[in-house]
Structures are given as structure tokens and as C-alpha cells.
Amino acid sequence: MNALYLTLLLPLFGTMLFAVAGHRRSAGTINMFICVATFATSLWLAINVFNQGTLISDGKLFYIDGFNVYLILLNAFVGMTTSVFSGPYMAHEVEIGRVDDGRMRLYYSMYQGFLFTMLVALSTNNLGLLWVAVEGATLATVLLVSLYRTPESIEAGWKYFLICGVGIAQALFGTVLIYFAADKVLPGSDETLLWTVLNAHAMELEPTVLILAFVFLLVGYGTKVGLVPLHNWLPDAHSEGPTPMSAILSGLLLNVALYAIVRFKMIIDPALGTDLPGKIMMGFGLVTFATAGLLLHRQKDVKRMFSYSSIEHMGLMTFAFGIGGSLATFGGLLHMIVHSLTKSAIFVTVGHAAHVAKTQSIDKIRGLISTQPTVGWGLLLGTVAIAGFPPFGVFTSEFLLFSATMKSWPWLVITLLIGLAVAFAGLFRHVQPMVFGEAPPGQQPVEANMWPVIIHLVLILWLGISVPEVLARWIDQATIMIVGEGLL
Amino acid sequence: MQLISLPVSEQLILTLAALILFTSFLLLAQTRLVTLIHTFALQGGLLFLTTVLVAIASGRHHLLISAALTLGLKVFFIPWQLRLLVVRLDIRREVEVVGNASLIMIGAGALTLFSYYVALPIRELSLLSTRNTIAISLAVILIGMLMIITRRKAVTQVIGFMSMENGLMFAAVAATHGMPMVVELGVALDVLVAAILFGIFFFHIRSEFGSLDVDRLNRLNEVDR
Numbered sequence: 031m032n033a034l035y036l037t038l039l040l041p042l043f044g045t046m047l048f049a050v051a052g053h054r055r056s057a058g059t060i061n062m063f064i065c066v067a068t069f070a071t072s073l074w075l076a077i078n079v080f081n082q083g084t085l086i087s088d089g090k091l092f093y094i095d096g097f098n099v100y101l102i103l104l105n106a107f108v109g110m111t112t113s114v115f116s117g118p119y120m121a122h123e124v125e126i127g128r129v130d131d132g133r134m135r136l137y138y139s140m141y142q143g144f145l146f147t148m149l150v151a152l153s154t155n156n157l158g159l160l161w162v163a164v165e166g167a168t169l170a171t172v173l174l175v176s177l178y179r180t181p182e183s184i185e186a187g188w189k190y191f192l193i194c195g196v197g198i199a200q201a202l203f204g205t206v207l208i209y210f211a212a213d214k215v216l217p218g219s220d221e222t223l224l225w226t227v228l229n230a231h232a233m234e235l236e237p238t239v240l241i242l243a244f245v246f247l248l249v250g251y252g253t254k255v256g257l258v259p260l261h262n263w264l265p266d267a268h269s270e271g272p273t274p275m276s277a278i279l280s281g282l283l284l285n286v287a288l289y290a291i292v293r294f295k296m297i298i299d300p301a302l303g304t305d306l307p308g309k310i311m312m313g314f315g316l317v318t319f320a321t322a323g324l325l326l327h328r329q330k331d332v333k334r335m336f337s338y339s340s341i342e343h344m345g346l347m348t349f350a351f352g353i354g355g356s357l358a359t360f361g362g363l364l365h366m367i368v369h370s371l372t373k374s375a376i377f378v379t380v381g382h383a384a385h386v387a388k389t390q391s392i393d394k395i396r397g398l399i400s401t402q403p404t405v406g407w408g409l410l411l412g413t414v415a416i417a418g419f420p421p422f423g424v425f426t427s428e429f430l431l432f433s434a435t436m437k438s439w440p441w442l443v444i445t446l447l448i449g450l451a452v453a454f455a456g457l458f459r460h461v462q463p464m465v466f467g468e469a470p471p472g473q474q475p476v477e478a479n480m481w482p483v484i485i486h487l488v489l490i491l492w493l494g495i496s497v498p499e500v501l502a503r504w505i506d507q508a509t510i511m512i513v514g515e516g517l518l
Numbered sequence: 519m520q521l522i523s524l525p526v527s528e529q530l531i532l533t534l535a536a537l538i539l540f541t542s543f544l545l546l547a548q549t550r551l552v553t554l555i556h557t558f559a560l561q562g563g564l565l566f567l568t569t570v571l572v573a574i575a576s577g578r579h580h581l582l583i584s585a586a587l588t589l590g591l592k593v594f595f596i597p598w599q600l601r602l603l604v605v606r607l608d609i610r611r612e613v614e615v616v617g618n619a620s621l622i623m624i625g626a627g628a629l630t631l632f633s634y635y636v637a638l639p640i641r642e643l644s645l646l647s648t649r650n651t652i653a654i655s656l657a658v659i660l661i662g663m664l665m666i667i668t669r670r671k672a673v674t675q676v677i678g679f680m681s682m683e684n685g686l687m688f689a690a691v692a693a694t695h696g697m698p699m700v701v702e703l704g705v706a707l708d709v710l711v712a713a714i715l716f717g718i719f720f721f722h723i724r725s726e727f728g729s730l731d732v733d734r735l736n737r738l739n740e741v742d743r
Contacts, residue, residue: 091700158701165708172715181726185735188719192675195712196663199682202705203659206689206697210640210652213694223698238639266738328741 031087033075034094037102038149040068044142052135058117061138065106065113068145072106075099080504086155090224093155096507101289102152104367108281108374109145111482115378116141116274118479122385123272133177137272143170144278151286158209158223160290161202164254167283168194175271186266193263194253201250201290207243208294211235228297235301244298244307247291248314254287256341257348258318265329268337269390273381276333280340281374285366288344292351296512299354311352316445318345323449326456331390332380335460336373339416342453343369346446350431353438356517359509361430364497368423368490372416375486379408382478383464392460397469402476406465408483413461415490417454423493527575531692534568535654538688539630542661545681546626549614551673555600558677562592565684569691581696587706588687596680596713603717604673607724614671622668626661633657651692658685672723672730676716683709 044064048057076099079085085094094102120137123129129137147170151163168191176187205223212222215234221227228235253260268276295307322342329335343365350362382405387395399406415422428450435443492498497505502518510516522529541561548554566589573581604610616622630653637653662685665678687705690697697705720730727734 156698156700158697159704162701162704162708166704166711169708169711169715173718176719176722179722179726182737184719184722184726185738188672188723188732188735189738191712191715191719192666192679195679196666196682199659199679199686202686203656203689206686206694207652209690209697210648210694220698223701242636242639262740265740270738325741 031085031092033071033078034085034087034092034153036071037068037075037106038146038153040064040071041142041146041149045139045146048138048142049135052138053131055121057134057138058113058121061141062110062113062117064142065110065145068149069103069106069110072103072149076103086226090155090221090226091159092153093224093226094153095511096504097292097511098152098289100363100504100508101285101366102149104285104370105145105148105152105282108370109278111485112274112277112281112374112378113141115277115381115479115482118477119274119381119385120272122476128178136173137177140170140174141274141278144174144283148282148286152289155224155226157205157225157228157294160293161198161205164201164251164287164290165195165198167286168198168254171267171271171275171279171283174275175267177272177275178270180270183270186263186270190263190267193260197253197260198250200246200253204243204246204250204294207239207246208235208297211239211243225293225297232297232300235297237302240298240301241306244294245310247294248307248310251287251290252314252348255284255291255344255348256318257314257345258321258341261318261322261341264341265334265337268340269331269333273333273377273384276337277374277377277381280337280377281370284340284344285370288347288351288366291348292512295351305354308352308354311348312439313352315345315347315349315352316442318342319349320345320445320449320452323453323456326453327459329460330392332384332392332395332460332464333377333390335392335457336376336380336416339453339457340369340373342449343373343416346428346431350434351512353434354513355434355438356509356513356515357430357437358434359513360505360517361427361434363505363508364430364493365424365427368427368493369416371486371490372412372422372424375483375490376409376412376416378482379405379412379480382476382480383409385476385478386473387470392464394470395464396467397465397473399465401469401473402478404480405475405478408480408487409461410465411487412483413457415487417457418450421491421494423490426494426497525575527571530571531568531575532650534564534571535651535688535692538564538568538684539654539657539661542658542681542685543623543626545677546622546661546665546668547616547619549616551604551612551614551671552601552610554674554677555597555604558600558681559593559597561681561684562588562597565688565691566593568688569696572691572695576695578695580699581691583699584687584691584696584702584706587702591706591709591713592680592684595710599713599717600673600676603720607720607730609673609730612671614669614674616668622664626664629660629664630654630657633660648693652689655685655689655692658682658688661685670731670733672716672720672732675732676713679716680709680713 569585662682
């Protein structure tokens with residue numbers, strides 16, 4: 031358990047440290063070191079879980095099993111690679127005068143604060159605390175979205191705050207309903223809201239209350255996942271905030287919200303004895319997937335475009351967990367990893383591209399590959415990967431998902447394939463001229479650290495060619511926890 | 519079962535529930551900002567009374583801490599801070615035009631009915647007081663949402679948001695005798711931080727848009743025209 035406490039304390043320490051010292055020139059480097067240390071401790075935690083199995087803390091407040099530990103590791107990893115990118119990027123923003131000292135303190139403090147709330151949300155055993163942490167993540171990032179203080183960014187921040195706040199309030203009502211149902215089974219106990227306790231008593235809970243609770247939970251956490259029609263805040267928040275934020279919002283926050291939904295589904299499914307929650311999730315997922323693919327075509331801001339791609343992929347994952355069964359769940363879990371890695375790599379590249387072209391407008395970014403080949407290739411390969419081309423990992427997970435769909439809902443595969451083609455067309459009609467078009471005269475390369483992108487792309491390539499035995503076993507363990515049977 | 523045959527404490531809780539719902543309607547119809555803030559404080563006060571009552575009646579004394587938090591945050595701190603902001607931003611005299619007020623009130627009535635309809639399956643298995651309190655807290659939440667949708671001023675939207683939070687706390691207190699302490703504390707912390715952030719946002723919106731009218735926040739569109 032020490033590994034977990036360290037993993038949580040390091041970002042908390044970072045939050046406090048940067049609140050006073052975030053404006054120093056060295057803050058970017060220190061931020062990176064803290065993130066590296068967090069990743070190291072989370073790796074230690076993962077090894078502990080691997081050797082000893084499920085861990086539970088003394089007060090039963092934290093609970094680590096195969097399902098959440100791989101997300102903790104993923105969070106810490108993406109947080110780390112993004113921090114490598116964030117230091118020089120933010121230094122550049124300070125140089126061109128977009129942010130001042132106070133906002134740099136805010137930025138670094140909240141970067142760590144966001145990682146802290148995400149890790150608490152993933153590791154906690156208490157479903158109420160899960161809510162508190164997810165809401166805390168909104169609060170930590172809302173001022174970062176409006177960091178540049180332009181009218182657009184303030185509008186985005188306000189929308190993010192209000193829509194997510196209202197949405198997440200529904201999730202709290204759902205949690206209260208769960209507590210209400212559990213209180214009937216275990217009256218007066220202090221442990222009623224613990225996931226482990228609820229999971230053990232799932233069969234005794236009152237189904238009518240649970241299905242009502244699930245609807246509220248899905249709408250609430252679904253707002254954070256970015257499910258259509260609750261997705262409005264997401265493209266705004268991603269496009270107006272600083273780019274490192276877009277990378278971790280897209281790569282981490284959405285996953286954590288989806289994790290919360292799946293955790294609740296694990297309790298509610300056996301109690302209901304029907305697959306109604308799964309069907310609701312499938313419906314939401316499919317609508318999200320299709321709508322986001324279409325909206326991709328009509329974007330003019332490159333970060334907005336890629337955030338619609340995030341919405342699309344979150345829809346696909348929601349759909350996968352909705353289908354249930356070992357194959358779809360395995361695919362969904364794998365998709366969480368590959369999507370996070372690919373999307374954060376893309377946002378890092380887009381950040382550099384926006385610095386090269388000095389704008390985020392798709393129409394004005396041209397000729398990246400001739401001006402700065404690394405950025406051009408990074409964007410091209412990232413887009414190829416996210417569109418689901420072999421040999422990248424997204425192809426593997428999507429292939430698994432489609433096979434699972436073929437088994438249980440064959441007709442839906444056609445919808446999925448059309449959606450995928452539409453999204454692919456939407457991405458490439460914008461990305462192709464950005465990469466290959468004619469560079470405007472006088473466009474200069476910028477100092478770019480492409481290591482995070484290269485590492486992510488290599489990992490995705492590796493996952494596409496062969497999922498390592500260890501990881502496959504690991505995801506299989508998580509699949510067994512979620513649906514009761516494994517794939518391997 | 520007749521209301522009169524219930525224990526006195528439950529009768530009181532039901533009365534308070536009705537009053538909280540009533541204040542929600544008041545919030546929805548009120549157009550003057552300062553009065554609106556006072557009405558919000560009144561709703562917080564009713565929530566505080568409910569929490570104290572439940573704490574005494576059920577013997578769960580940790581609820582008294584939660585009651586103290588409600589008193590401090592919802593009755594004093596947030597209304598005081600909102601009032602301060604309204605004075606500093608010099609919008610005390612502003613009267614908000616609510617379009618189609620009567621239609622909105624009918625809508626709120628329909629939402630209340632809908633909440634009872636949703637709570638129907640729960641009603642079968644619980645006591646009279648809890649079945650009512652779940653329905654009423656859901657109605658308060660939905661009316662808070664309606665308020666956010668129909669109003670145009672940032673301050674009013676925040677009050678709608680906080681009144682949703684009141685509905686949630688009421689559900690937690692009245693239907694389940696409060697959440698575990700760690701959750702209560704966490705939620706209170708979130709509300710506190712949210713209130714402070716909202717204050718910061720008022721100044722940002724005001725300085726960039728020249729008014730707290732959220733209608734002016736219209737630069738970002740789903741698709742570009």
C-alpha cells in the first residue's frame with residue numbers, strides 16, 4: 031500500500047509546491063521530475079498488485095485491483111510524457127507573452143492537482159469519494175481552460191464549469207440512490223458506500239432503485255465522458271486551453287469518467303439480471319460515435335477537430351462496454367490504452383504545429399512536412415494510427431470490438447464501418463493539406479521535443495503488432511473482474 | 519397512511535421538504551438579484567433545519583457536522599460572497615427579464631409531477647416520508663436545471679447550480695440519513711471551491727464581455743459557419 035500512498039502524495043506535494051514556486055524557470059523541469067517519480071511509484075504499485083493480487087488499504091478507503099491499476103499506470107505514464115512536452119511549450123508561451131507569472135503558478139499547481147484527483151478517483155474504494163474526486167478534477171482544470179483569458183477561452187471555461195457541474199450533480203444523485211438501496215440491506219453501516227461491500231451484496235440490492243440510479247450515473251459521468259448530446263463542453267475546453275491540458279484531458283479525464291460508469295455497471299448488472307444498462311450504453315455509444323464522426327468534417331480549428339475524434343472514440347468504448355462479454359470488454363480496455371497514447375501524442379504534435387504556423391486554424395496550417403519534417407510526420411502517423419489503420423494498436427482493438435459486435439449484433443457492424451469511414455474521411459481531408467500543402471513563405475521550424483510522440487507511437491506500433499504476453503494477461507484479469515469470464 | 523399518524527419528527531421533515539420545494543419555485547420566479555440571493559439563503563436555512571432534525575431524530579450525530587457545514591456554506595458564506603460580488607460589480611439594481619414566466623412555472627410544476635412519477639417504483643418499498651423526500655429532492659434538482667436553462671445572468675445561473683446542490687444534500691440527508699463523513703466533507707469542499715471559482719469567473723466574464731449576460735458567450739459553435 032505504501033506505493034499507492036506515494037503515488038498519491040507526490041502529485042499532492044507538487045500541487046502545493048507549484049502554488050508558491052510555479053513561476054520559476056525551473057518549474058517545468060521539476061514538474062517533469064515529479065511526474066517521473068509518480069510514474070515510478072505507480073509502476074511499483076502495479077508490480078505489487080501483479081505479485082500479490084488485489085490490495086485494500088487499512089481503512090478500506092482505497093482498493094486496487096487489476097482493472098484500476100492499469101489505468102493508474104496509464105494515467106501516470108501519459109502525465110509523465112505530457113510533462114516532458116509541457117515544460118518547453120509553456121516556456122514558449124511565457125516568451126511570447128500569453129501568460130504571466132501568476133498564471134504559470136496556477137498552471138503547474140493545477141497540472142499536478144488534476145493528476146492527483148484523477149489518481150484518487152481511480153484508486154478509491156468509496157463511491158462517494160469517487161464523485162468528489164471527479165468533480166475535483168473539473169474544478170482543477172476549469173481555470174486552466176480559461177488560462178489565456180481571451181473571450182473564447184472564458185466562454186469555454188464557463189461552459190465547461192456549468193455543463194460538467196450540472197452533469198456531475200446527476201451522478202451524485204445516482205450515488206445517493208445507490209446508497210439508499212444499500213442502506214436497506216446494511217442499515218447503519220459506515221461501509222455501505224464502499225465498492226467492495228456493494229459488490230459483495232449486489233444481489234440483494236433493490237433493482238428498481240438501481241436502474242434509476244444507473245440512468246442518473248450514466249448521464250452524470252457520461253457528461254464527462256463526452257457522450258452525445260452531453261458533449262458540448264468538450265471541444266470548447268480542449269481547443270481553448272493550453273495544449274498540454276488538451277492532451278491530458280483527452281487522454282485521462284475521459285477514461286476516468288468511463289471507468290466510473292463501468293464500476294457502477296459491475297454492481298448494477300448482477301442485481302438487475304437483465305442487460306438493460308448495457309443496452310442503454312450501447313445506444314449512447316453508437317449515437318456518439320456516429321455524430322462525432324460527422325461533426326469532424328465541419329471543423330476549422332485543429333484542436334477542435336481532434337477533440338471530436340476523442341468523442342468518437344469514447345463513444346466506441348462506451349459501446350464496447352455496453353455489449354459486455356469477454357471479447358468486447360477486452361477490446362474496450364485495450365482501446366482505452368491505445369486511444370490515450372495516440373490522442374495525447376497527436377495533441378503534443380498539434381501543439382508544435384500550432385507554434386510553427388502561429389495559429390490553430392486548419393486553413394492556415396500548411397506544409398508542415400517541408401517546414402519541419404518531424405512534426406509533419408508525427409501528425410501524419412498519429413492521424414493514421416487514430417483512424418484505425420494497421421499496423422497500429424487502434425486497429426487491433428477496433429478489430430476485436432468489431433468481431434465482438436459481429437458475434438452478438440451483426441447488423442450494427444455496418445453502422446460502425448460507415449462511421450469509421452466517415453471519421454477517416456473527415457480527418458484526412460483536413461490533415462492532408464496541413465501536412466503536404468505548400469508552406470507559406472517565411473514559415474520557420476520551432477524547437478520541438480518530439481520524444482513523447484515517438485515513444486507513444488512506438489508503443490502503439492508495438493501494441494498493434496503484438497500485445498505483450500504480460501499486458502494481455504493483465505487486461506484479461508481486468509476482463510474477468512468486469513464480466514466474470516476471460517478471453518485467453 | 520395519514521400524515522397525522524406519523525411521528526412528529528417525520529411530519530416536520532415532510533413540512534420542511536414542502537418548504538424547500540416552495541423556495542425552489544420562488545427562486546425560479548424571482549427577478550431581483552439581491553432578493554434572489556436572500557431566497558437562496560433561506561433554502562439553505564431550511565436544509566440546515568432538516569439536517570439538524572434528522573440528526574436528532576435518527577441519533578446519527580455526525581450529521582450535526584454536516585448541518586454545521588450547510589449553515590456555514592449555504593446560509594452564510596455563499597450568499598454573503600454572492601452579495602459582495604453583486605455590490606462590487608454594481609449590478610444590485612438590475613432586474614432580469616424572464617421570458618414566458620408563467621410557462622416556466624407550469625414547466626416547473628410538470629417537473630415536480632415527473633419527479634413523483636419517477637420515484638413511484640421506489641415508493642412501493644419505503645416509508646411515506648422517504649418516498650416523498652426522494653421525489654421532492656429530484657424536483658428541486660430539476661427545477662435548478664430549469665433555472666440554469668431559462669436565465670441569462672451568470673449570477674442567477676450559479677444560484678440555480680447551488681440550489682441543485684441543495685436538492686442533492688436534501689436527498690442525502692432525508693432519504694438516507696446522510697452520506698459517510700468523508701463524502702460529506704469532500705462534497706462540502708467541492709462546493710466551497712466551486713463558489714470561489716464562480717466568483718473569479720464573474721470578474722473574467724465582466725472584464726471580457728462588459729456584462730454578466732451569458733447570452734454574449736456565443737463565439738464557439740458546434741460547427742463553423
